[in-house]
Amino acid sequence: MNECVFCTLPETEILAENDLTRAFYDKYPVSDGHVLIVPKRHAANLFDATPEEMASVGALLTRVKIILDDRFHPDGYNIGANVGIAAGQTIFHWHVHVIPRYNGDAGSVRWHS
Structure with missing residues (x-):
């Protein structure tokens, strides 16, 4: 069994x-500043999250937005989670994407077949 890349993330x-929860830049960003917010406890998908983890994601989302606004000055954001293979989930440690959007960009999220 492969080790979970999110569970072994370098500090x-x-x-x-x-x-x-912790936040880090996506290794395959959709746009400049694409961040993932990931719970420290391993769980496969968003529906396995505890209420405390969900609140923790919300609190960290606010901090991440401040960082991204300061560093990248985006015009908007996509925020979301993929749950299950059919929805495009490729890493089975749930996470939330924070994707900065810029006027004139494609405005879509990544999709893997």
């Missing part, structure tokens, strides 16, 4: 964190 890659 040097962490952009921000709190007690239950």
Whole structure:
């Protein structure tokens, strides 16, 4: 069985964190500043999250937005999670995408067949 890439994330890659979640830049970004917010506890999908983890994601999302606004000055954001293979989930440690959007970009999210 392969080791979960999110469970073995080096500390040097962490952009921000709190007690239950951490944020880091996506290795395959859809746009400049694309960040993932990931719970520290391994769980396969968003529906396995505890209420405390969901609140923790919300708190970290606010901090990440401030960082991204300061560094990248996006015009908008896509925020979402893929749950299941049919929805495009490729790593089975749930996570939330924070995708900065810029006027004139494609405005779509990544999709793998």
